[in-house]
Amino acid sequence: MTASATLPPRNRRQNVLGWVYYGGLLLLLGAILTMLLGQLLPARLAERIGFNSEGYVMALVLGAWIQTVLPRLTEVTRWRIPLAAAAVCLALALALYNTELPSRFKTLNESFFALTLILPYLTLQRPLRRWPPMVSAALLVAVVAGVAVSPADSPAVLLAETMAALILVPLAFDVVDRGIVDPGATTVTELRYCWYALLLAVPLLVVLLGTDTRDGGGLHEVLQYLGRVHEAVIGILLVQLYFAVGLGRTGRPLRAWR
Numbered sequence: 001m002t003a004s005a006t007l008p009p010r011n012r013r014q015n016v017l018g019w020v021y022y023g024g025l026l027l028l029l030g031a032i033l034t035m036l037l038g039q040l041l042p043a044r045l046a047e048r049i050g051f052n053s054e055g056y057v058m059a060l061v062l063g064a065w066i067q068t069v070l071p072r073l074t075e076v077t078r079w080r081i082p083l084a085a086a087a088v089c090l091a092l093a094l095a096l097y098n099t100e101l102p103s104r105f106k107t108l109n110e111s112f113f114a115l116t117l118i119l120p121y122l123t124l125q126r127p128l129r130r131w132p133p134m135v136s137a138a139l140l141v142a143v144v145a146g147v148a149v150s151p152a153d154s155p156a157v158l159l160a161e162t163m164a165a166l167i168l169v170p171l172a173f174d175v176v177d178r179g180i181v182d183p184g185a186t187t188v189t190e191l192r193y194c195w196y197a198l199l200l201a202v203p204l205l206v207v208l209l210g211t212d213t214r215d216g217g218g219l220h221e222v223l224q225y226l227g228r229v230h231e232a233v234i235g236i237l238l239v240q241l242y243f244a245v246g247l248g249r250t251g252r253p254l255r256a257w258r
Contacts, residue, residue, distance in 0.1 A: 018067075029057065032053045033104055053104065054108055054111040055231035056238075057111040063243075066243065078123065089115040090116040093112035096112065110161040114162040128170075165232040177195075183249065184251065199236070203230045
């Protein structure tokens with residue numbers, strides 16, 4: 001009898017889901033970086049999926065960090081490992097940003113810039129109370145102001161996926177799905193699924209509107225920026241769906257609006 005056969009059904013299902021999640025992301029990234037995806041899928045579909053490689057990297061690293069690293073941190077390693085990991089992410093981000101490699105590799109710098117801050121953030125002692133939404137709101141205001149006065153090649157625009165991830169992470173893990181990193185926290189089921197629907201709807205809406213609607217100022221400029229942050233939205237959503245829906249890490253349920 002194999003070891004997996006002795007596991008309870010729930011644990012076996014979680015093991016299978018883990019293999020699918022991490023294995024699927026690794027295979028997808030490999031196909032994108034080696035340009036094999038276009039040979040496996042129709043050209044338009046392969047191009048659309050390939051655009052989101054930054055999100056897949058983020059989903060892969062964040063998933064592994066939350067599932068394998070955070071539970072094993074001790075009082076001694078609580079900050080040594082996160083800060084070392086952040087230093088590695090920053091080094092990778094800078095190397096990719098300054099590389100002469102093809103854009104499919106270079107673009108991954110945005111994921112690692114974001115992870116440089118996200119990994120230590122997820123290590124903070126929970127609960128963080130009212131700080132997460134305040135941090136996200138302050139970052140959003142800073143991004144909007146920066147985009148409004150900056151040229152198209154400014155860091156505020158070029159690092160759109162990085163900034164979007166930094167805005168979304170406090171909301172995703174400390175407002176909506178607090179049970180992922182803090183099993184004792186309460187979560188509201190209705191809020192969680194409304195959030196998932198929003199993260200799905202925004203990229204789909206921008207895609208359906210097409211690139212022509214992003215030319216010009218005002219609302220068009222907003223749509224153009226939203227079109228650049230698909231990767232961050234998809235990366236965060238994949239992590240939330242894997243842990244909260246797939247693994248059932250929803251914390252303690254709290255009925256909404258009662």
